[in-house]
Amino acid sequence: MLTIYSDDHHLHHGRCELIDGQLMPCFEKPERADFIRERVLARQLGPIEPARDWGLAPIARVHDQGMLDFLQGAWARWAALGQEGDLLPYTWPTRTLRQQKPDSVHGQFGYYSFDAGVPITAGTWQAAYSSAQVALTAQHHIASGATSAFALCRPPGHHAAADLMGGYCYLNNAAIAAQAFLDQGYRRVAILDVDYHHGNGTQSIFYERSDVLFVSLHGDPAIEFPFFLGYADETGAGAGEGYNLNLPLPAGSDWPVWSAALKQGCQAIDDYQPEVLIVSLGVDTFELDPISRFKLTSPDYLKMGARIRALNLPTLFVMEGGYAVEAIGINAVNVLEGFEQR
Ligand SMILES: NCCCNCCCCCC(O)(O)C(F)(F)F
Ligand SMILES: [Zn+2]
Numbered sequence: 001m002l003t004i005y006s007d008d009h010h011l012h013h014g015r016c017e018l019i020d021g022q023l024m025p026c027f028e029k030p031e032r033a034d035f036i037r038e039r040v041l042a043r044q045l046g047p048i049e050p051a052r053d054w055g056l057a058p059i060a061r062v063h064d065q066g067m068l069d070f071l072q073g074a075w076a077r078w079a080a081l082g083q084e085g086d087l088l089p090y091t092w093p094t095r096t097l098r099q100q101k102p103d104s105v106h107g108q109f110g111y112y113s114f115d116a117g118v119p120i121t122a123g124t125w126q127a128a129y130s131s132a133q134v135a136l137t138a139q140h141h142i143a144s145g146a147t148s149a150f151a152l153c154r155p156p157g158h159h160a161a162a163d164l165m166g167g168y169c170y171l172n173n174a175a176i177a178a179q180a181f182l183d184q185g186y187r188r189v190a191i192l193d194v195d196y197h198h199g200n201g202t203q204s205i206f207y208e209r210s211d212v213l214f215v216s217l218h219g220d221p222a223i224e225f226p227f228f229l230g231y232a233d234e235t236g237a238g239a240g241e242g243y244n245l246n247l248p249l250p251a252g253s254d255w256p257v258w259s260a261a262l263k264q265g266c267q268a269i270d271d272y273q274p275e276v277l278i279v280s281l282g283v284d285t286f287e288l289d290p291i292s293r294f295k296l297t298s299p300d301y302l303k304m305g306a307r308i309r310a311l312n313l314p315t316l317f318v319m320e321g322g323y324a325v326e327a328i329g330i331n332a333v334n335v336l337e338g339f340e341q342r
Pocket of ligand 1: 156196291
């Protein structure tokens, strides 16, 4: 399997995030992608190629221009104020407040985000831009006839909505790739999100459309981030009614529980008969993940890959989350090796 990877991800390294009332080092750190890349090499999964640059246009097919302009220009504005620390949002236009973009860089960041887990540093824009180019390059490989590809994306993307950043996500790599398939003539794209957290951004981008089926297995939003989307009664709207399937699962879910939901999700994908499958591959479902509460084991990821392969679809794997860094390479590459029936 071909892996697409960009060293630009090292340009993004947030200093801290608020966890349980304390400022802690960011869990979403450069070592995550380095460990996965090393595992790809160690297991001789296949070639690793750099991203090609497809420009801003395919990103702008998914994201609001105002958000893109903000993200691209935010650090320069922040630095011009003599600031050196990370730029972080801390006020959001929630209930009773006006959905009007202020002039302040902090006010605009709150306007374009939904949580404080998105530090902007000097290299964040370049890293996020290149992460999207990684997904687009892997998408091109599949559109050119390959049966699979791995977009080793960092930063991740599935929490990012058209005009909202959040949950370590800035640009929605999987959604950008899905839209590229559709713009290149595909008629039906399925996205299977196996990250521990609900892909609220991906869901919202395609919620009113029938050309993308979104299926997500995730921690119950009643008790888990992102809290405010991901319930089972969210089945799509308008033309998209019936093209969104959320499978929330309780804390402590292990392979028997999780794989039963996967079976249901795969049935929905099979019923939809897509021409291509995108997998938002988060491995924070791992039993030792520091911020998540499922109980999958490393061998389970081999079975996950094999089950996905049984769908018999051209498949683009897009890296999302996973924070047990010592095992992230094993778990992510196990999915890919299980898919390849190695
Ligand atoms: N007490 C823990 C607080 C954690 N709050 C933020 C969780 C973000 C999860 C991000 C992710 O893993 O879903 C992605 F794939 F996007 F990276
Ligand atoms: Zn996650």
